[in-house]
Amino acid sequence: MHGNTLLFRIFAVPLSFIQKQKGMSYQFSKYETHYRNLTYLGVPIIIGQLGNLILNFADTLMIGHHSTEELAAAAFVNNMFTLVIIFAIGFTYAVTALVGTLYGQEKTYRIGELMKSAVAANTCMAVFLSVIMTALYLNVHRLGQPEELLPLIRPYFLIQLVSLPFVCWFNTFRQFTDGITDTKVAMWILVSGNVMNIFGNWILIYGHLGIPEMGLIGAGLSTMISRIVMAIVMAGVFFFGRKYREYRKGWRLGHTNRTDFRQITVLGLPLALQMGMEAAAFSLSSLMVGWFGTVSLAAHQVMLTISQLGYMIYYGLAAAVAVRISNFMGQRDYMAVRRTATAGIHLVFLLALSTSVPVFLCRHIIGGLFTDNADVISMVSMTIVPFMIYQFGDGMQCNYANALRGIAVVRPLTWIAFIAFFVVSLPLGYFFGVVMDYRLLGVWYAFPFGLTTAGLLYYVYYQKGLKRIESSTEKR
Template sequence: MSYQFSKYETHYRNLTYLGVPIIIGQLGNLILNFADTLMIGRHSTNELAAAAFVNNMFTLVIIFAIGFTYAITALVGTLYGQEKTHRIGELMKSAVSANTCMAIFLSVIMIILYLNVHRLGQPEELLSLIRPYFLIQLVSLPFVCWFNTFRQFTDGITDTRVAMWVLIGGNVMNIFGNWVLIYGHFGMTELGLIGAGLSTMISRIIMAAVMVGIFFFGKKYREYKKGWSLGRIKYADFKEIIVLGIPLALQMGMETAAFSLSSLMVGWFGTESLAAHQVMLTISQLGYMIYYGLAAAVAVRISNFMGQRDYTAVRRTATAGIHLVFLLATLTCTPVFIFRHVIGGLFTDNATVVSMVSMTIIPFMIYQFGDGMQCNYANAMRGTANVRPLIWIAFIAYFVVSLPLGYLFGVVMGYQLIGVWYGFPFGLTIAGILYYIYYQKGLRKIEASSK
């Protein structure tokens, strides 16, 4: 046992060192959503339901955009392992261009969705709240793309603390802005849901500006800036980012779609079901953000080792990662299960919503280990740049398994919200198993081709 532990001890330590700041940063995103949900829910149940619908639609495209930026981590991480500093700076010019194009593409899609929002079967009384909040979220979308472009750069060079501090500062700003604008403090008009949207938008713009400023004016990034200045946008770099980024974006987008599109089904069951669904999504993000933060460190470390062609270290990093993810899953699930009957009361005084939340926590508990497994091995595949299998695996797991089962249990069999959530454990577990198989298969091919 001591020998087995000694093989992974260095990797446990390094993954923790890199992963904890990413986890804190990921939790910063959760706190932002948590604060919005908590403060909006205290203001109005209808506003909470409207926020649930809009946030879930935007979560889908934001996760897709973030997945696209994850190509940067793999490329920068490999170059960092090879100590090619100027080349990283040059690559970033193409990365910013590619992600700006992605921001434009996603904005067009969301404009089309906005023009058809009345056709999506949501309660009529929510539409007057949904529309203005939707437009505010739309304005902030490009800034999310730019922030994450530079965040993946800092993560790729193992400087994961930078984004952590920026996210913490942005979330403090957002929570304070919520308090001022939602409830009308300091002489401001009480804006409710609109105030929450404005506060989030402002914080996202400032966070993106800070990350850009750090890259161009931070002393420790001088050599990367020099590579940016001397380099140019290269078609080969632009293409490689797209080739790696699209599968990652689709994989993360399809996973998120299993949750976000389920909001459409839940909306058919009424406002209280939709409000409970939003509360559960916020709770479920706790585990996901923690697992994905640690798994992102797995991708960084593996990409560094891929640059050095140290495949033994690649394997041990992935194994150490799954050990740590399962430990985090246990630590995360335990208090949620213990306090399942009261946790919904943090968000709303509506007794029906609180009761729905307590029952929905059971399927949430069931899928945690499958979720942790798929996070770890999807990121292991990202680190090795073996990303194409992610697309069809995600499609099968989430669109062939998870969503249809959610419809079967929730709509056809009549279990409503609870039934929709019982579709998730099947899809996430299947995804985790298949990612593991294809990570192993892809790495064996890489090792064989390097001999």
């Protein structure tokens, strides 16, 4: 609680100062409660999101110091799995919106009953994604990657595949706890899981405590074990935690039903597609970068890890926006919905500034945290500039995509993401990187165009969607 209070004060002071100096039309007092509540709710989510980043960060850091070839192989596999994992997480976000609305209406029994269908729906999604990734594994040699990396890619790919269902189950129960505003549970489990992962990396990658040195395979095994343990603990909290007794009544006495299953699927698929297409803009760009060689691919992986720092922070706070908005939607308090979204974008922009400036100032040395290869370090320092440019577009699209999720208006997310990332970002990446021959730098300069397009369109459709809901409520 003390940490959250400190962060609120850090956010509140510059915002209050800006208001006084610039004479902004809004009054700080209108948003003060929302700043505070979003901070209290969002900080544990941010820490949990950073926990996901630490899994990849630890692997990248420790593998990079083991060998550049293993770093490049990890880059390819991790980017392919990042795509499907983010798709799966997006699907689980339907649980947050539905649980959050029911929580605002104080329907604990219905929440427990809904969770039965949520687990069933996300298990089906895990099976579906596992089949797709198995097919990709069987054709990995056709994807144009350096031939010398294939013996490293194949076993690491299989280990990641085993852990995929556990990621789906963990996030299903995580969205339940987030939806009822108990965000600290997932935070502590993720922090503990990542400590386990880092310790496992130290043992298995480098060969300590009598275990043989396993390199990239050891990193994969450590990540897999930590994901399995986290999923088991998260489910155990739901089934055995004292504070969730009332929700378990709904689970025990309720039924998996077609209505809940369909509602989760109808709401979850657009969210999954939106997040999946955004991830594809980065993950599929790895295929293009792979054409430029091992050094470019290694630098690309380092930059993806760095860029995830901002994304995870913004999306953590934006997830709190979705939770708060869904709670207010259950209460039909639309003024609070609007103020929550506005307070969210204020805080996200503040976080964007505080995240990107230190990265820019350290651009010439930050690559050295991951590898000793001078060419990779130099390439990373140049790619920091487009990274800086797209931070505010990234923050905007995170905030308003989650605002749309909170009001359960998710259909526009799919086609907006398609335009932003498949019509704008990826083609521009090919044009700048391949046609104009700017290579890795060209691919990264395409990202600001896609992310800013997404942010502006999400904002427009959030405003339209909320006005439509308000109008339909007034007519009743």
